[in-house]
Amino acid sequence: MQVTLKPVFLDRFRAALCRLGCADDRLLCAVSGGPDSLALLLLAQQILPGKLVAATVDHQLRSESADEARDVAKICHDLGVQHIILTPEAKIAGNLQSSARAARYALLERAADAQNCQHIGTAHHADDQLETLLMRLARGSGVDGLSGIRARNGRVVRPLLEFTKAELIEICSSVGIQSVNDPSNANIDFDRVAMRRWLASTQHPFPANRALRSASALADASDALAWMTDNLAAQRIRQENDVIICNASDLPSELKRRLLIRCLRAMDANLAPRGEAIDRLLTDLENARTAMIGNIKCIGGADWQFFKAPPRRG
Known part of the structure; x- marks a missing residue:
């Protein structure tokens, strides 16, 4: 498959990888088949040739999920990107969202080790950051919570945080790739889906790029407070x-x-x-x-x- 993306998108993605310190390392890219993760795949395939492995986690919660994982495998084959399908060892139970998330990251961690990948890339973007910030504000979160989605958390990196959802859809459309439509994204019983629906249906004064700046400033404040706490704990906490x-x-x-x-x-x-x-x-x-x-x-x-x-x- 011949892929040609806008140079401005490639430059921004390369700059994000450099800021995250992973521009020269092997990356395990989590690809669900939605437009966000497919855009991540397309950008990474251009910037990290020979250093990219794609992984799709089939949580086995929907009858269509196995076919969707195979569809992603075919796209990766056409792009010349190694692809693996990961499935949890035990059935997802309890709170489906949190349990699926825990299982997904555990599988990705093990796969990254097996594939000698130093980093795991996920497709969180600027609109996700806005939704997270508003959800946590509604819950009364403090500085740590309002710092939102971190660009880096251990070996997990999120190089799309400065890309909007519309830009990621444009990237997929420019290549003619059909993305997966996960029905859970329309279930308003989930807080994030309800917030996304509200944002899409009202004239709100919350542009994603400004939310990104606020979250970044709060993340810096959170890191500074954590640093101060470390120093104070050494001085003021003792055990007898x-x-x-x-x-x-x-x-x-x-x-x-x-x-x-x-x-x-x-x-x-x-x-x-x-x-x-x-x-x-x-x-x-x-x-x-x-x-x-x-x-x-x-x-x-x-x-x-x-x-x-x-x-x-x-």
Whole structure:
């Protein structure tokens, strides 16, 4: 298949790979068959010849998914790109979206190792970033949540974040590739689909490029706060036997909150309390009260103390 893409798209994609530090490495490209991931495939095939492997995850949740994976395999064959189909070992259960996502990334990680790919590319784009920002704003998220989709998360890279959905559709159309239509993208029971439907149906003042700048600025702020928390934790958190002690006095509220979360995770790495629970606990500790969260007893005062509560009798 002969592919000719606009030079401006190729230049932007190459620049994104350079910023992400993966312009010279092997890339495992996650391709579902939708227009976003097919555009990622087409751009990567042009910029990373000989360094690209495409992977399609068949979650086996729809009868059509196996055929769709084979359709992607044919497109990759025509493009001269190695392609693999990945299927989960166990049936997806529970919360379908979160369970499918966890299974998908686990499969992609193993495939990247097997194919000697340093990075995994996904097709998140600027419209996805806008939807994420507005969804998290609606949920009352803080700085970390409002930082949105990160351009890089470990070995996962997202070089399309500065491309709009319309541009990705244009890229596929210019080559004449027919994309897959996943019916779950029309299910308004999913928060993202409902937000996407609302954005498409109203004259809203939220251009994707401005949302991208806001998310980037908040990501920088989140990284700065994480750096400050690391330094403060080294100075203000200590452990005596089985008790963790923290002196968070005279700090801004957000840094107190982050040190509190750091202490709780040191006691129980699997503890994931909601924001409201952290707010209540922080108020208790600042007022020298004792409280429980999970199986951790927390004592307030000048120095906060945290220790595992003994199991209840009976």
